[in-house]
């Protein structure tokens with residue numbers, strides 16, 4: 001099964017200058033909870049945006065068109081999505097974590113969406129791809145806690161593809 005995991009602003013921004021446009025530690029915790037133990041699939045630029053290298057306790061799979069792109073031994077490099085099945089088990093929940101081109105690449109395959117909706121407009125250079133939400137059912141919704149470290153209102157939403 002393919003799932004998407006991402007955070008998106010009110011104006012559909014997901015990134016700026018190779019980083020997230022906001023600081024929301026509670027969303028980072030949510031991302032960790034949702035993805036730990038599952039393979040994560042990401043574009044080369046998203047991989048390079050991690051300050052401390054590959055994310056622990058998850059198989060990190062990086063997509064690049066450059067077959068010579070260097071990754072540590074624990075990380076899998078693929079150059080085409082057809083190679084994914086060599087590295088994941090049929091019953092794995094494969095977490096596609098962006099960015100824009102990678103969401104576009106898997107938009108026809110996705111079964112579940114883990115969206116953090118941030119109720120604030122941000123300036124940015126990377127947008128979420130348009131998804132057809134009429135093909136999905138909202139199965140979980142939880143308001144995020146706003147405090148001095150998480151200053152923007154946000155909601156965690158989970159959608160499941162309608163069969």
Ligand SMILES: NC(=O)c1ccc[n+]([C@@H]2O[C@H](COP(=O)([O-])OP(=O)(O)OC[C@H]3O[C@@H](n4cnc5c(N)ncnc54)[C@H](OP(=O)(O)O)[C@@H]3O)[C@@H](O)[C@H]2O)c1
Nearest residue numbers: 006007014015018019020043044045046064065098099100
């Ligand atoms: N808000 C969120 O939840 C979220 C999630 C993820 C990322 N982001 C943000 O989004 C930005 C990065 O996203 P991005 O869209 O610019 O880049 P990206 O999708 O992470 O990476 C793009 C790279 O992926 C490779 N690629 C793309 N399509 C491919 C294909 N069909 N086949 C093989 N390789 C392919 C290419 O690598 P090569 O150039 O090496 O060939 C391409 O340059 C950052 O600002 C990041 O912080 C936000």
